[in-house]
Amino acid sequence: MAEQDFPLIFELSQESRTGFSLPDLDVPEMDAEDMIGSSFVRNKAADLPEVSELQIMRHYTALSKRNHGVDSGFYPLGSCTMKYNPKMNEDVARLTGFSHIHPYQAPETVQGALHLLYDLQQSLVSITGMDTVTLQPAAGAHGEWTGLMMIRAYHEANGDYGRTKVIVPDSAHGTNPASATVAGFEAVTVKSDERGLVDLEDLRRVVDEQTAALMLTNPNTLGLFEEDIEEMAAVVHEAGGKLYYDGANLNAILGYARPGDMGFDVVHLNLHKTFTGPHGGGGPGSGPVGVTAELEPYLPKPILTKVDNQYQFDYDRPKSIGRVKPYYGNFGINVRAYTYIRTMGPEGLKKVSEYAVINANYMMRRLQEQYELPFDRHCKHEFILSGKRQKKLGVRTLDIAKRLLDFGYHPPTIYFPINVEEALMIEPTETESKETLDAFVEAMIQISNEAKDNPEIVQEAPHSTIVSRMDETQAARKPVLSYKKGEN
Amino acid sequence: MEFRYLPMTEQDKKDMLSRIGVQKSEELFSDIPENIRFKGNLDLKEPKNEFQLMNELTKMAQENVTLKSHTSFLGAGVYDHYIPSIVDHVISRSEFYTAYTPYQPEISQGELQAIFEFQTMICELTGMDVANSSMYDGGTALAEAVNLSAGQTKRKKVLVSKAIHPESLAVIHSYVKGPGVEVVEIDHKHGKTDLVQLESELDDNTASVVLQYPNFFGQIEPLDEVRKIVDTQKKAMMITSSNPLALGYLTPPGEFGADIVTGDAQVFGIPAQYGGPHCGYFATTKKLMRKVPGRLVGQTVDEEGRRGFVLTLQAREQHIRRDKATSNICSNQALNALASSVAMSSLGKQGLRKMSWMNIQKAAYMKKQLQLNNIEVVFDGAFFNELVVKLNHDIREVNRILLQKGIIGGYDLSQMDNSLQNHMLVAVTEIRTKEEIDQFVKEVGDIHG
Numbered sequence: 001m002a003e004q005d006f007p008l009i010f011e012l013s014q015e016s017r018t019g020f021s022l023p024d025l026d027v028p029e030m031d032a033e034d035m036i037g038s039s040f041v042r043n044k045a046a047d048l049p050e051v052s053e054l055q056i057m058r059h060y061t062a063l064s065k066r067n068h069g070v071d072s073g074f075y076p077l078g079s080c081t082m083k084y085n086p087k088m089n090e091d092v093a094r095l096t097g098f099s100h101i102h103p104y105q106a107p108e109t110v111q112g113a114l115h116l117l118y119d120l121q122q123s124l125v126s127i128t129g130m131d132t133v134t135l136q137p138a139a140g141a142h143g144e145w146t147g148l149m150m151i152r153a154y155h156e157a158n159g160d161y162g163r164t165k166v167i168v169p170d171s172a173h174g175t176n177p178a179s180a181t182v183a184g185f186e187a188v189t190v191k192s193d194e195r196g197l198v199d200l201e202d203l204r205r206v207v208d209e210q211t212a213a214l215m216l217t218n219p220n221t222l223g224l225f226e227e228d229i230e231e232m233a234a235v236v237h238e239a240g241g242k243l244y245y246d247g248a249n250l251n252a253i254l255g256y257a258r259p260g261d262m263g264f265d266v267v268h269l270n271l272h273k274t275f276t277g278p279h280g281g282g283g284p285g286s287g288p289v290g291v292t293a294e295l296e297p298y299l300p301k302p303i304l305t306k307v308d309n310q311y312q313f314d315y316d317r318p319k320s321i322g323r324v325k326p327y328y329g330n331f332g333i334n335v336r337a338y339t340y341i342r343t344m345g346p347e348g349l350k351k352v353s354e355y356a357v358i359n360a361n362y363m364m365r366r367l368q369e370q371y372e373l374p375f376d377r378h379c380k381h382e383f384i385l386s387g388k389r390q391k392k393l394g395v396r397t398l399d400i401a402k403r404l405l406d407f408g409y410h411p412p413t414i415y416f417p418i419n420v421e422e423a424l425m426i427e428p429t430e431t432e433s434k435e436t437l438d439a440f441v442e443a444m445i446q447i448s449n450e451a452k453d454n455p456e457i458v459q460e461a462p463h464s465t466i467v468s469r470m471d472e473t474q475a476a477r478k479p480v481l482s483y484k485k486g487e488n
Numbered sequence: 489m490e491f492r493y494l495p496m497t498e499q500d501k502k503d504m505l506s507r508i509g510v511q512k513s514e515e516l517f518s519d520i521p522e523n524i525r526f527k528g529n530l531d532l533k534e535p536k537n538e539f540q541l542m543n544e545l546t547k548m549a550q551e552n553v554t555l556k557s558h559t560s561f562l563g564a565g566v567y568d569h570y571i572p573s574i575v576d577h578v579i580s581r582s583e584f585y586t587a588y589t590p591y592q593p594e595i596s597q598g599e600l601q602a603i604f605e606f607q608t609m610i611c612e613l614t615g616m617d618v619a620n621s622s623m624y625d626g627g628t629a630l631a632e633a634v635n636l637s638a639g640q641t642k643r644k645k646v647l648v649s650k651a652i653h654p655e656s657l658a659v660i661h662s663y664v665k666g667p668g669v670e671v672v673e674i675d676h677k678h679g680k681t682d683l684v685q686l687e688s689e690l691d692d693n694t695a696s697v698v699l700q701y702p703n704f705f706g707q708i709e710p711l712d713e714v715r716k717i718v719d720t721q722k723k724a725m726m727i728t729s730s731n732p733l734a735l736g737y738l739t740p741p742g743e744f745g746a747d748i749v750t751g752d753a754q755v756f757g758i759p760a761q762y763g764g765p766h767c768g769y770f771a772t773t774k775k776l777m778r779k780v781p782g783r784l785v786g787q788t789v790d791e792e793g794r795r796g797f798v799l800t801l802q803a804r805e806q807h808i809r810r811d812k813a814t815s816n817i818c819s820n821q822a823l824n825a826l827a828s829s830v831a832m833s834s835l836g837k838q839g840l841r842k843m844s845w846m847n848i849q850k851a852a853y854m855k856k857q858l859q860l861n862n863i864e865v866v867f868d869g870a871f872f873n874e875l876v877v878k879l880n881h882d883i884r885e886v887n888r889i890l891l892q893k894g895i896i897g898g899y900d901l902s903q904m905d906n907s908l909q910n911h912m913l914v915a916v917t918e919i920r921t922k923e924e925i926d927q928f929v930k931e932v933g934d935i936h937g
Contacts, residue, residue: 005795006597009605009833020839022570025846026922027853032737032845035852036870040708040739042841046612050836053574060578060602060830067598069586077588084493085586088538093761094576097549102562103763104899105553106887112551113762119533126531138624138764141818149665178813182635184666225519254530256517261524272819279588280823281599282621282783284765300662321665323658326565326627327763339545345535348491355496357516362504378516405594433495434504465594468791475788475800479777481618482608488787488795 001488006066009059010483013049019056047485066466067281068410074436078382078413078425079173079221081251081270085278086343089336098335103327107312113331114311118304120338121288127341127349128247128267129260130290134299135329140248142324143268143287144179144215149321150291150298151213151242151266152183157298157319163212163241169198171222171417173248176215185212192419196222196375196384203235211241218245218262219252219380221417221425223360233263242266242295250274251429252357252380255350265292275337286333300324355430356381359437363428366441370448374420381429387422395451395458397422402469403450403461407443489535553896555760559924563874563915564704564899565626565653565752566760569733570843570919572834575757579827589783589819593798600797603785603822606829613735613840614749615742616771621783622825623768623817626752627656630698630729631663632770632781632815633748637696637725638669639814640779645670645693649681651703652729654904660698669695679707679867679876687717696725696748701741702734704904705913706851706874707867711744731755732769734872736835736844748772757831758824767824777801781815846918847873854916854925861933866911874915876901876908879936883912886935893931 001011033041051059068075075082093099101110117135124133137143148166155163165188166180177187190206193199197220207214214236218226226232233243245264251274259267271277272285279285291299301320302313313328344352357380364373364383371385387397401411401424413425428437450458462468480488496504501513510516517525536544555568562568579585583598590596590603603621610619623629634646648660650673657673664671672689675682681699690697697718701709711728718726725747733755735741741749754766772780778801786800835843851873855865864878879886883900890897898915901908916925 002793002795004792006601008601008608009829010608013836016838017836018839019574019834019836020572020843022839022843022846023918023921025849027850027925029849030852032848032852035848036708036738039712040870042735042737042739045837045841046609046736046740048609048612048835048837048840049833050838051833053572053834056574056830056833057577059833060826061581063598063602064578064581064583065598066596066601067583067587067590068592068595069583071582071586075586075588077591080588082586082588085582086493088542090580090585092542092545092549095546095549096554096556097546097552099759099761100555100568101552101762102555102560102566102568102760102896104562104564104566105896106884106891109553109891109896110762112548115551116545116548123532129526138628139817139819141816142624142628145666145816149662152665175816175818178816178818181813182666182816184668227519227521230521230523253517253520256526257520257524258526261526263524278585278823280585280821281587281602281826282589282822283819284624284821284824285819286765301658322662323655324628324662325659325764326625326653326655329763330765331762332765339541342533342541342545343493343535343538344491345489346530346532347489348494348535349530349532351491351494354513355494355501358496358501358504358508358513361508361516365508378510378519380516401592402594405592410595411592431493431495434500462594467594467597467794467796470593470790470796470798471788472798472800475786475798476802479784479800480787481604481777481784481800482611483605 008483009049009051012051012055012059015050017050017052019051019053073408074432074440075410076412076426076428077410078427079248081273081427081429083276083429084431085276086340089276089339092339093332093335111311114304116338117334118306118311120334123341124269124288124290127254128290129258130267131293132296133288133290134303135288135334136300136325137287137289138325138330139283139285140268140270140287141175141179143289144175145183146300146324147244147266147268147289148179148183150295153298153321154295155212162210165210166212167206167214170419171220172215173217173221173246176246196224197226197228198232200228200231203232207235207239207241209239211239213242213244215244215246217249219249222375222384223379223382224375225380229262248273249381252353254353255346256353265295271333271337276340277333277336284330284333286330352430359428359430359432363426363437363441367444370445382425382427384420385424386420387424390451391422393451393455395455397424399458399461400447403447403458404443405462406464409440558894558896560896561898561914561916561928562896564913566763567755567915567917568760568919569755569917571757572831574834575827575830578830579823584826585823590799593796597796599822600785602826602829604797606825607785609829609832610769610771613732613740614771615740616749617774618777618780619769619771620780621785622821623770623782624821625764625766625768626729626750627653627659629750629768629770630656631660633727633750634660634696634698635663635667636779637727638667641695641723643693643695645672646696646698647672647674647686647689647694648698649674651676651681651705652698652700653704656729679705679869680709683713683717690717690721692721694721694724696727698727700729702731702872705867705876706871708870711741715745733844736840737848753828756828758827765821765824767821767828782817783820843918850918850920851875851916857925857929861929863933863936873917874913877912877914879910879912881910881935883910889935890931895928895931
């Protein structure tokens, strides 16, 4: 540690200082070393920090100030739906009756919790237009894998072992092909056309008797609605494949369209996105999966049922893909999502999508003079700009992102989707005011002017953050992944 | 109805639609084909105001028996421990919980450093070189380890002890279907993994051997002997799942030569919350550093030479490797990893060892009292904070009676193994008092007869 460095908690440690208050040992002490056996007793205590409670609080308070969240400022990170995280949700999740219950308590002792889960399932059924929903998957990618395993089990149950391919658009989230691979499929890419939508011709070319499924986000990652969806569904279904819906972008269509009505067979949702999770600095999330009745037998075990007004789990599921996670999903996140849905109701959720879409289109139109707009049509909840023009001036999209930090904004998602050069993917969400959007637009316009008149100020950004750009090459070449006394 | 999360006024809407160049917002949805446009109302309950909804949900929560309203001896992978008040105060700092994955290091140093510290603490506890930023939970972390071992050794068989958590075992069975790995289950004998069977099943197609330490019954598996057996097959790995609290007192798996150590940090600062979210961890050797699933934070410097942290070794990660991925995990449990870091910092070097030691003491007292009351404690090996008793009655029935006495009884082991009818797995943590333990023994004794 050098003088200019912010200390690690280990560097605050002083021998024999304490920050804990454990219960007393009120039973007769026994010789633990003798009971355990000396070769199974640690000969050296784990070197954790020795700090007082105030030191801990100051340390983490200081760290929190070195971090930007939605509560700190605008966070238009495309594809991530960084909307406001209601405080009430946090309070509900912390109610003792929800936070301090054990997954192996007898179902009759946790009827309140099961009632909530059951209601949430039913709500998600209605929102997605699917026949049934499981709340077990821990996150979106986990839901993707769960859904694909169900599709796999479905084909295998039909004796259809030759369906080895999952088709994924070139604009897809990176998790889609990764999930397909991990589920034992080969990922095949289908191209986008000049509209930014899946190229129907190319889809017809890649779909065949080996097709297990097509994975699709709709609206897609360019923020555009796949308007040929019915025809795409027909192409895939006629070939015997299934349609998988990546629900990462559901925030655009609540109450306007439902994956079930579009012809999708399996859907996953990201409750930490559309349903105000929160994001937690990277998680935990929750990734429920909805399916049609045809795929219902393959749901992961157990499923939650209601019999004679009692909620219980059904483990007798012979065709199930098995367990995907211990216990019953990320309950704490599901409680937050449920609270949100109950706060908004049907009318509120529809307004969510309406306003999210208005906000995105408004920003897109205000920015299209300064930045290249690769797909000039109504967008849904997010839109893509390209930094091509600025690149010609020597200013990269990365520089634009870094310059936005000087204005107090979290930058948009950059260099994604990969089929757009120098992409900037902007998702304002419905919880931002027009004033915030206008201020951000002004900043983007200023940066575009700077790229022409004073490119250095953009290229050398950020100028106002607590640290400047990091040497990522060094981090990867000589990885230092933990603290070792005297070495960091 | 007013919607407090939606700031758009009628005037805003008018101005914005006009700037976009449309009359009505419906026009923005005109790309959704008529056929599939949803025209009804979503079948959801009508919205409630904050006060009323809070009342309703509070009542719903109050319908549940909780670990606070009753005295619990239930563990089996999820434990009720002392949680310092400071934990919730730190994780309630909304700069942490309203942020996402720290893609922009200049404005995410707080999160990145907190994760770096978490990684360090996990390395310290497990005795391993490298730990990642966290996984969904202990069960899926273990399953990821299994798949990693198969990918790394290019072998297609794993030997998994039946004395691991039954739901982790079930998750492993699901996870291996993709890569097509065969799981050979190794029986338990006297509460521990049958090493004779383990040795006989180990061959040159074995990618790894998987055990839990301490195991599902609370027993401490002899990792030294296991390592010797594993070493007879070059390349085969030893993978353990470990309650990290136990590692405050027990010799860490790293010292026995484990290749991958996984587990769940729920024991540090995370309430049971009906089984999730918890906080899986994943630790391994330097050799496997570049194969670790999930995200890793590394130290580096900025342009002025100041120490800083970034997400690193991203080339391994799913969003770049796409169709060459060996894992698809994208998020982590950052907020829960933060909770665990705060709890571990509070406990510190002395407190963590002491808390671990107290679990051993209280569970040992429980065993002694049970035996004094002629209740059979079935396994006699060294154990951490869980033990197995054999009663004369069905455990569900026993637990029903205990509940009336204000006690949440232990885990019914017949759920995992048919041969364990009338066997209960009892957990005793540091927060159980002598009085509560004595009462449990008395009540169980009364039922046992």
